[in-house]
Amino acid sequence: MSRLLSLWCALLTALGLPACDAYNLRALQPGVSTAAEVRERLGPPQVEWPNADGSVTWEYSRQPEGVECYMITLGTDGILRGVEQVLNEAGFARVQPGMSGDEVLRLLGRPATRQFFELKGEAMWSWLIERSTVVTDRTYFTVSFDRAGQVTGTGRNVIPKN
Template identity: 60%
Template structure:
């Protein structure tokens, strides 16, 4: 039964429906769950980030429609060490002027969209992060890069649906 549920969740995730994340996350226990169990529940990661201590962090972004990005760290012993939803205030504050795209992606995961603005000579990466509590309009965290591919600033905007 668990295998069928995992297969159904993986199918829904492939279609962009991530309602199963909640249930899958409840089943994963840092220090206990294995890398194989993570893959069974979440599928292959979008990116594998290799860490200096021999561990690897797997990126599971739910962009562009979702407002989460999970970074799951697997130790050299193939045991899950940590699960973090990285689209949060602490990590937004880590994005500083001068960082490059790889450094930003390592902190926040894949952006939901990328836009080029010729007049301002900027490329802007956007992450859907939340909805307004009262109106339900989506909120986006944006990172602005100059032509050298370096962060110049960050911003937030609300997509009012009227």
């Protein structure tokens, strides 16, 4: 039965539906699971971020429709060190004025949208952080950049339910 569920989750993941993230992430154990197991359960990462200590962090962003971005760190030995869901208040607080776009991507992963406002000379990236339901509106965490690509500020953008 577990094998059937794994196959079903793999199919959904291949279709771009991260419905089985919780199941797959629970099966991964820091200090035990290997890079091959992570790749088997979650697929290839969107980005591989090298770390100063030789480890690597794999990005699994569920943007633009999901509200998660998992950063999975693997040691130099290929063993899982940790899993972090970075689209949360602690992650948002790490974004500081003066950071580059690459630094923001490293913290929060791929954004749901990127816009440039020519008259203001400003770019804005947005991450979906709360999905629409029957009751709620869509909420995005936003990061604004100047023409030089440096963070000027952060905020929230709520898109009212139609």
